Amino acid sequence: MSFRTPKGAVLDQGISAGDEWITVGRERIREVAAALKEQGFQSYVMMTCVDHLAAPVAHAAAERFELVYQLRNLEKHEEVRIRVFVPEADPVAPSLHDLFKPANWDERETWDLFGISFEGHPELTRILMPEDWVGHPLRRDHPVGGEPVDFSDDHERWQTAPRDA
Amino acid sequence: MGVEALLESLGENVLTTTVSRLIGWGRGNSVWPAQFGLACCAIEMMHAAGPTWDIGRFGSEAMRASPRQADLMIVAGRVSQKMAPVLRQIYDQMPEPKWVISMGACASTGGVFNNYAIVQGVDKLVPVDVYVPGCPPRPDDLVNGIMILQEKIKARGIAPRL
Amino acid sequence: MTETRAKEQIERDAERNRMSIQWTGEQGDFGGEILTVNFGPQHPSTHGVLRLIVDLDGEQIKRVKPVIGYLHTGIEKQMEALRYQQAVVVTDRYDYLSPLANNLAYALAVERLMGVEAPARAQALRVIMCELTRISSHLVWIGTSSLELGAMSMFMYALRERDQILDMNEEISGFRMHTSYIRPGGVMADATPRFWEMLQAFLAIMPSRVDEYEDLLTGNPIWRARTMGIGRLSAEEAIAAGATGPMLRGSGVAWDLRKDRPYSGYEKYDFEVAVEDACDCFARYLVRVKEMRESVKIIQQAMESIPEGPVNVDERKLLPPPREELETSMEAVIHHFKLFTEGYSPPPGDVYVAVESGRGENGCYLVSDGTHKPRRAHFRSASFVNLQAVELMALGGMVADLIAIIGTADTVLGDVDR
Numbered sequence: 047m048s049f050r051t052p053k054g055a056v057l058d059q060g061i062s063a064g065d066e067w068i069t070v071g072r073e074r075i076r077e078v079a080a081a082l083k084e085q086g087f088q089s090y091v092m093m094t095c096v097d098h099l100a101a102p103v104a105h106a107a108a109e110r111f112e113l114v115y116q117l118r119n120l121e122k123h124e125e126v127r128i129r130v131f132v133p134e135a136d137p138v139a140p141s142l143h144d145l146f147k148p149a150n151w152d153e154r155e156t157w158d159l160f161g162i163s164f165e166g167h168p169e170l171t172r173i174l175m176p177e178d179w180v181g182h183p184l185r186r187d188h189p190v191g192g193e194p195v196d197f198s199d200d201h202e203r204w205q206t207a208p209r210d211a
Numbered sequence: 212m213g214v215e216a217l218l219e220s221l222g223e224n225v226l227t228t229t230v231s232r233l234i235g236w237g238r239g240n241s242v243w244p245a246q247f248g249l250a251c252c253a254i255e256m257m258h259a260a261g262p263t264w265d266i267g268r269f270g271s272e273a274m275r276a277s278p279r280q281a282d283l284m285i286v287a288g289r290v291s292q293k294m295a296p297v298l299r300q301i302y303d304q305m306p307e308p309k310w311v312i313s314m315g316a317c318a319s320t321g322g323v324f325n326n327y328a329i330v331q332g333v334d335k336l337v338p339v340d341v342y343v344p345g346c347p348p349r350p351d352d353l354v355n356g357i358m359i360l361q362e363k364i365k366a367r368g369i370a371p372r373l
Numbered sequence: 374m375t376e377t378r379a380k381e382q383i384e385r386d387a388e389r390n391r392m393s394i395q396w397t398g399e400q401g402d403f404g405g406e407i408l409t410v411n412f413g414p415q416h417p418s419t420h421g422v423l424r425l426i427v428d429l430d431g432e433q434i435k436r437v438k439p440v441i442g443y444l445h446t447g448i449e450k451q452m453e454a455l456r457y458q459q460a461v462v463v464t465d466r467y468d469y470l471s472p473l474a475n476n477l478a479y480a481l482a483v484e485r486l487m488g489v490e491a492p493a494r495a496q497a498l499r500v501i502m503c504e505l506t507r508i509s510s511h512l513v514w515i516g517t518s519s520l521e522l523g524a525m526s527m528f529m530y531a532l533r534e535r536d537q538i539l540d541m542n543e544e545i546s547g548f549r550m551h552t553s554y555i556r557p558g559g560v561m562a563d564a565t566p567r568f569w570e571m572l573q574a575f576l577a578i579m580p581s582r583v584d585e586y587e588d589l590l591t592g593n594p595i596w597r598a599r600t601m602g603i604g605r606l607s608a609e610e611a612i613a614a615g616a617t618g619p620m621l622r623g624s625g626v627a628w629d630l631r632k633d634r635p636y637s638g639y640e641k642y643d644f645e646v647a648v649e650d651a652c653d654c655f656a657r658y659l660v661r662v663k664e665m666r667e668s669v670k671i672i673q674q675a676m677e678s679i680p681e682g683p684v685n686v687d688e689r690k691l692l693p694p695p696r697e698e699l700e701t702s703m704e705a706v707i708h709h710f711k712l713f714t715e716g717y718s719p720p721p722g723d724v725y726v727a728v729e730s731g732r733g734e735n736g737c738y739l740v741s742d743g744t745h746k747p748r749r750a751h752f753r754s755a756s757f758v759n760l761q762a763v764e765l766m767a768l769g770g771m772v773a774d775l776i777a778i779i780g781t782a783d784t785v786l787g788d789v790d791r
Binding site for chain 3: 088101
């Protein structure tokens with residue numbers, strides 16, 4: 047890792063399929079993101095969320111929701127992935143919209159599709175679903191929806207939810 | 212609608228049948244589509260209006276942006292939940308007589324996307340006259356669909372839509 | 374903006390969402406009131422179902438608020454319900470003007486997770502098809518942008534070439550647009566001799582066709598008046614907004630994933646990155662025209678240097694064995710059975726792979742939990758991020774400039790909404 051992070055902020059780190067990643071607690075994500083930005087990671091690539099509900103036991107994650115940020119250093123051609131775990135009972139995380147402008151819409155999308163709210167976001171409203179939609183579609187316990195396929199024995203294949211959810 | 216009311220009052224006879232066929236011929240050969248390209252099928256619709264297939268030959272040269280000046284709505288692409296009320300509003304804004312071609316698998320039945328976000332077939336929202344399957348249908352398929360619609364229009368003449 | 378003012382703005386927007394045109398009651402600088410106008414979602418010039426709520430002071434734009442979601446397809450959710458092989462088909466359909474670039478991002482992500490690499494012939498074929506896709510995407514861009522600014526004949530010229538490219542797509546894969554040609558492990562099938570003939574013929578005429586487009590537009594005083602100085606986006610603003618592709622390179626930043634983070638053998642080819650310094654719509658137009666020419670060069674080199682060999686990696690855990698082997702090898706039968714009933718399961722982990730599509734950085738973030746369906750597939754879409762820069766570029770300009778700016782951003786709404 048060629049960058050420095052604030053003391054004690056990194057909880058875990060590793061390499062996955064050739065990509066470097068670090069895990070940071072959600073109370074320190076703003077600090078770490080600002081520190082990385084100063085060191086040249088000025089380009090914000092993407093942010094998304096992963097729902098680990100009912101993941102296979104051998105690969106269980108720390109919490110249900112995992113926010114994933116990807117930052118890039120254009121001069122040194124390096125990228126880093128930052129993971130932040132957010133518990134199901136308290137799905138709140140700090141917003142990075144003032145540090146990285148594109149985070150604004152990504153956080154709205156995460157709120158819309160996963161239900162994670164971002165403190166400090168100026169306008170956390172639905173962006174992809176209609177405004178009166180109920181539910182957060184990309185959560186694993188929200189069914190895929192659509193029409194049931196008659197006479198198909200694997201109709202349950204069209205659900206990504208756990209069977210007893 | 213004035214000419215149809217007048218002809219209805221004259222009743223069914225040779226004169227009205229010929230006039231009906233004439234008007235049907237006129238309407239069929241000058242179908243003006245409203246631009247309602249939503250997704251990938253819209254690109255193939257553009258190709259159908261382009262130099263190789265050229266639906267201008269069939270009278271559809273003027274692809275009107277305003278639905279109030281169009282008589283055919285080609286629903287080209289997938290209709291999402293957010294877009295459904297807009298589609299219905301555009302359909303309602305079109306004056307009679309109007310027709311709908313559902314272009315592509317997504318517009319006809321929901322296509323590849325059997326999920327929460329896509330309306331499973333535009334015929335849940337508007338009455339469809341011709342379904343053109345494909346993902347996306349070739350421009351030839353769309354031209355074929357328009358020709359089938361033209362036959363339908365000419366056959367209907369001035370009969371009111373039931 | 375303070376908290377309460379932000380909340381008021383949100384409430385007013387929710388109210389305005391229901392109106393199509395409305396006087397706001399605020400005083401403008403030219404002695405009149407500010408008017409809110411709704412563009413779209415059904416609009417000929419918004420390149421798809423984009424809705425813009427624009428506050429106008431006379432002709433001048435005070436505020437642009439894009440409202441998206443009218444083409445939200447639930448692709449990322451759909452991917453979680455499909456096996457890895459089946460999901461390739463769905464990846465074509467989000468950025469529907471460069472379907473092969475989407476395929477490539479997904480295929481590279483799966484290959485990185487599985488720890489395999491496509492053979493050299495497949496990589497060369499991938500490069501050829503991706504560059505053809507880039508040319509076809511820029512042709513649609515140049516055709517529709519000119520159509521919106523009034524140069525209607527340009528649209529017909531662009532579609533003439535694009536039909537040739539789609540015919541080549543059809544020759545190599547059977548489909549004109551959504552080919553699903555690039556798959557994890559390699560490509561769908563080898564190129565036919567007729568494909569090489571068509572490609573030769575296309576490469577022979579394409580440079581002169583691009584000259585034709587430049588004749589029509591580059592020196593045209595109306596085109597220059599409508600694009601020079603319009604839609605300014607400085608280099609710092611572009612990087613801060615996360616813009617990629619011609620939006621970034623038209624502002625002087627020479628960042629191209631094909632050169633800076635090469636994939637699929639791009640490091641072997643000699644081409645220039647199209648960069649312009651003027652930061653306006655005209656600069657982005659020049660960038661895209663140059664990219665078309667450079668793509669022709671890359672395809673020429675790939676075609677001349679393509680090695681013989683298989684077009685799929687020989688990895689039985691990823692791709693089925695050839696049918697002849699099923700008669701003799703029990704192991705082949707087991708692989709075949711597993712792949713066609715359950716599908717393959719990459720080892721658990723996550724990966725982010727980005728390719729340079731016609732629009733910018735098109736990335737696939739794939740998370741595998743060790744089962745035969747993805748846990749999460751997120752697509753980093755270039756248009757989603759580039760669209761946020763439209764507001765920056767349009768403020769202070771006029772309504773007619775807004776059309777030029779939406780055109781120059783080259784957003785595909787399938788990419789934005791997924």
